[in-house]
Amino acid sequence: MIYINLIFCFLFPVKLFLLFDKKVTQRMLENDKCKKNSLQRCYSRLQIFEVIVYALTWVGLYLYSVKQVFHLSKVYIPEGYRIGDLERRKDYLTSSQPWKDVHDFEWDLWLYWFYEMTVYAGVGHFIIMRICEQFKPEYRFHMSALYGIAFCIYFYGAKGLVILLAQSLLLFSISHQTKNVALTWCAAITLTLPLISTTTFDKLREMFDDNDLLTVMYVVMSTMCNLRYIAFSVEHCWSEQNMKASHNIKEEKHKSKAVKRDIDGNHQSEQKTFLGLTIDLILYQFYFPLLSGGPVLNYNKFAEQIQRPPVTWTFKFFLKYILGILRYIFWQFVVNFLLHFLYFSSINTNERLLNRVPLLTLCGLALCFVQFFCMKYMVMYGLPSRIALADNLDVPGASHCVSSKHRFTDMWKYFDRGLHFWLVRYIFVPLGGSKDGNGFVRNTINSLIPFAFVYIWHGARHEHLVWAGLNWFGIWIEKIADDLSKTNQIKALEAKYFSPSVSRRIRAAVSTPLFSLLIVSNLYFLAGITAGNIYMRRIYTEDFVSTLLIHLVLYLGAQTSMELTRFGF
Secondary structure, three states: OOOHHHHHHHOOHHHHHHOOOHHHHHHHHHOOOOOOOOOOOOOOOOOHHHHHHHHHHHHHHHHHHHHHHHHHHHHHHHHHHHHOOEEEOOOOOOOOOOEEEOOOHHHHHHHHHHHHHHHHHHHHHHHHHHHHHHHOHHHHHHHHHHHHHHHHHHHHHHHHHHHHHHHHHHHHHHHHHHOOHHHHHHHHHHHHHHHOOHHHHHHHHHHOOOOHHHHHHHHHHHHHHHHHHHHHHHHHHHHHHHHHHHHHHHHHHOOOOOOOOOOOOOOOOOOOOHHHHHHHHHHHHOOHHHOOOOOOOOHHHHHHHOOOOOOOOOHHHHHHHHHHHHHHHHHHHHHHHHOOOOOHHHHOOOHHHHHHOOHHHHHHHHHHHHHHHHHHHHHHHHHHHHHHHOOOOOOOOOOOOHHHOOOHHHHHHHOOHHHHHHHHHHHHHHHOOOOHHHOHHHHHHHHHHHHHHHHHHOOOOHHHHHHHHHHHHHHHHHHHHHHHHOOHHHHHHHHHHOOHHHHHHHHHHHHHHHHHHHHHHHHHHHHOHHHHHHHHHHHHHOOHHHHHHHHHHHHHHHHHHHHHHHOOO
């Protein structure tokens, strides 16, 4: 029982560090006015007493629901051990509770390969890059790519490397020959579909001698490589189109200097040969810290940042770098620790239990699972991004705490920021974005297509369709609501009848049903179609009073989220 208080730290793990950051504390004191930046949305201030009541009640009920999951987990031990979802993994701090939830295959995979693929290989890469910086800094990313190629050969063999290279070079060759973005995208989708095929998985499993862990790791790496070679090939098409446009302008105006249309961040030079461009692709594709599991960095950002000089290793930078590494190692330890006491991952596969547990416990299971998902990717993306920092690359790494986000839009912007930037640059903006001049129908289609790709890229299973569809629907509704709130009629109505604080309360109440849908939609992705349907049925249709109470609690969460957003979280 002495561990229950430690488990209660599960609510806002990332935010606990931020509260002790001097700059963040100063910002919280100074940020009475709404500042315009990428994180903040203009929410009106409420009385401090009201905010405290919202926050403390939300946190208290959140933790109480987690406590119910803790008690349920103790009851679940015999059944979980019998079906293989729990294993005895005793260590120093969990000697009183040796059972650990091992159902989450993705986390178990990360732990299995952690020392070989992250620690040992990461240290080797770090040493090689520092040596290159001393003697040939202009070739340090070439050495990183060679290191990544050697890594692939060591773990996956020559066949594994050839398959990755073949996909990358095939799409690049198509883009180079056609110089057409639409044809390049058609080829890209054609290459993406085999990655999610069970036939492909079976063939790869046979190639790796029935080693499931190695096979899954290779598939994960292939899907991340898929995003990178698509990005490179599309950027190449844009570069070719820009050069052609510049050449036409030069001929028309008979000027020696071309007028170049500005496409943000396009760095592929017209002097480069096919071989030179192929080398650029390999540098991007096999940069080691991001090779195995991401996060993804857009090619325009990668090409821009590798031109930077090496990092100057001052004591301040060294301390920042080491503390960042230790931060993610600490949270990896915390996640492992919690899995000895909270068995939400395996319980969410037990249909009988999900149908029988009290609704409060069911809500606790949902909150725990979603928070675990956040903490897991905070570690899995945070560590590679921190390793890349030593090479002077700014990589969108650790996710924001999902418990501080109540909107679909914010969840997609700040959970996997690398994927968000990728979808925006290579799909959403080229389609036309969400400009007012596009019209309602076109804006709707433009917002839908990125989620169609997300559905395919994640595996094209039934639960992925429901998850992607609900998330698109939530973002679409929020966009409509935002557009309506900006109209003169709504502004005049608010100004005439509501104070700013009342308007904020109305916004929180209106957003509450979408907040609950955001949580449930993620459970389809995390727990599967059966568990997702159970959550959907029980939360929305089991009992009207219970549904009302759940949304009242989520209203408190929405208000807390708004307040955190005011301070830039």
